[in-house]
Amino acid sequence: MAQSLADRINNLEESSTLLMSKKSRELAAQGHKVINLSIGEPDFKTPKHICEAAKDAIDKGFHSYTPVAGIPELRKAIAEKFRRDNHIDWNPENVIVSTGAKHSLANVIQVLVNPGDEVVILAPYWVSYSEMVKLAEGKSVIVEGAFENDFKVTPEQLEQAITPKTKVIMFASPNNPTGAVYSEEELRAIAKVVEKHPDVFVLADEIYEYINFREEGHFSIGSIPEIKDRVITVNGMAKGFAMTGWRIGYIGAAKWIVDGVEKLQGQVTSGTNHIAQRASVVAWDDLSVTATMRNAYLERRNIVVGLLKEIPGFKVNVPEGAFYAFPDVSYYFGKSDGSTVIRNSDDLALWLLEKAHVATVAGSGFGAPNCIRISTAASEDSLREAIGRIKEAVATLK
Ligand code: PMP
Ligand code: GLU
Numbered sequence: 001m002a003q004s005l006a007d008r009i010n011n012l013e014e015s016s017t018l019l020m021s022k023k024s025r026e027l028a029a030q031g032h033k034v035i036n037l038s039i040g041e042p043d044f045k046t047p048k049h050i051c052e053a054a055k056d057a058i059d060k061g062f063h064s065y066t067p068v069a070g071i072p073e074l075r076k077a078i079a080e081k082f083r084r085d086n087h088i089d090w091n092p093e094n095v096i097v098s099t100g101a102k103h104s105l106a107n108v109i110q111v112l113v114n115p116g117d118e119v120v121i122l123a124p125y126w127v128s129y130s131e132m133v134k135l136a137e138g139k140s141v142i143v144e145g146a147f148e149n150d151f152k153v154t155p156e157q158l159e160q161a162i163t164p165k166t167k168v169i170m171f172a173s174p175n176n177p178t179g180a181v182y183s184e185e186e187l188r189a190i191a192k193v194v195e196k197h198p199d200v201f202v203l204a205d206e207i208y209e210y211i212n213f214r215e216e217g218h219f220s221i222g223s224i225p226e227i228k229d230r231v232i233t234v235n236g237m238a239k240g241f242a243m244t245g246w247r248i249g250y251i252g253a254a255k256w257i258v259d260g261v262e263k264l265q266g267q268v269t270s271g272t273n274h275i276a277q278r279a280s281v282v283a284w285d286d287l288s289v290t291a292t293m294r295n296a297y298l299e300r301r302n303i304v305v306g307l308l309k310e311i312p313g314f315k316v317n318v319p320e321g322a323f324y325a326f327p328d329v330s331y332y333f334g335k336s337d338g339s340t341v342i343r344n345s346d347d348l349a350l351w352l353l354e355k356a357h358v359a360t361v362a363g364s365g366f367g368a369p370n371c372i373r374i375s376t377a378a379s380e381d382s383l384r385e386a387i388g389r390i391k392e393a394v395a396t397l398k
Contacts, residue, residue: 038375040239113167305319
């Protein structure tokens with residue numbers, strides 16, 4: 001029997017975040033003291049009130065299938081959250097719950113993008129965006145934010161990228177991998193561009209909403225009335241509530257888009273995990289742990305940025321949200337430790353894993369080949385140790 005995977009899988013890149021995490025686990029299994037700063041995953045536990053609600057759901061016998069779009073209680077809680085926190089006036093019928101924000105994003109792309117449609121992705125971007133577009137046979141149009149502009153794309157750049165084939169503009173703020181946060185003013189300027197193109201949709205990934213260090217806090221582009229019906233706001237429980245393994249993501253969008261996603265889920269996954277949905281209903285009742293975690297991420301950001309700036313040749317931006325640092329390391333390209341030549345960020349990330357036993361992710365998969373991503377979702381001690389090891393290692397590159 002020939003092993004003949006479909007072209008759509010053969011042509012798909014493996015997720016570089018998950019791949020580096022796998023490599024890091026393998027090295028650790030061989031007995032090495034690896035510090036894994038590759039995967040972006042909170043190192044905190046899920047808040048107690050959410051865990052209690054999950055236990056209660058098990059005891060009360062919520063073991064059945066749920067409606068495909070999610071239990072009414074959760075859709076209602078999310079609609080209220082959109083209204084209260086994001087000033088987006090959605091009803092429960094505008095909300096659909098999925099198996100993580102990754103699933104939500106992939107669903108929306110499947111539902112909106114026809115073969116040949118263009119999806120403008122603001123770069124640096126999260127590794128899975130371009131592959132989701134590929135799966136839908138769409139064409140990614142990558143628009144790069146400059147380091148000097150805190151990796152953010154300007155409205156002028158966006159305008160230039162839009163063509164009659166553009167269907168969706170896609171980005172995350174706070175951003176993975178850069179930590180950049182688009183301000184209200186910047187988002188309003190982007191919305192003005194979108195307003196001029198009535199057939200273009202905005203896919204706004206707000207999964208890092210609660211990990212935002214700007215004083216004025218989070219602003220949602222979906223709250224701008226002129227384009228509200230064309231903005232799909234994606235969010236999930238993974239980051240703000242340290243619930244990566246619970247797999248709950250959701251969108252707020254015009255009803256016809258939600259209905260499209262429901263049709264797709266109805267054939268592919270059905271409604272997501274019932275216990276996790278019940279637990280998520282109570283999440284917003286108490287945001288104190290979420291705030292504590294955000295403060296810890298801020299302290300770590302300060303430590304990591306300070307230490308990275310001390311490494312000769314590293315160019316470091318100051319992330320305003322999320323839990324990543326994204327230094328430009330291109331100074332080391334072309335240098336060698338005597339046996340290995342570091343040609344690019346992929347080489348450097350692999351070399352750091354082998355030499356320093358620190359797992360990071362190359363910027364190439366994020367559309368930023370000069371950088372590496374370092375997750376700051378780890379204890380202060382391991383962050384200090386890891387960056388010390390990186391500094392020592394790169395000092396041997398000549
Ligand atoms: N969007 C971004 C920008 C992310 O970093 C992630 C990673 N978790 C996701 C979406 C997916 O989140 P989830 O774990 O809910 O699928
Ligand atoms: N979003 C996280 C990251 O960027 C989790 C891993 C993944 O799903 O890609 O590392």
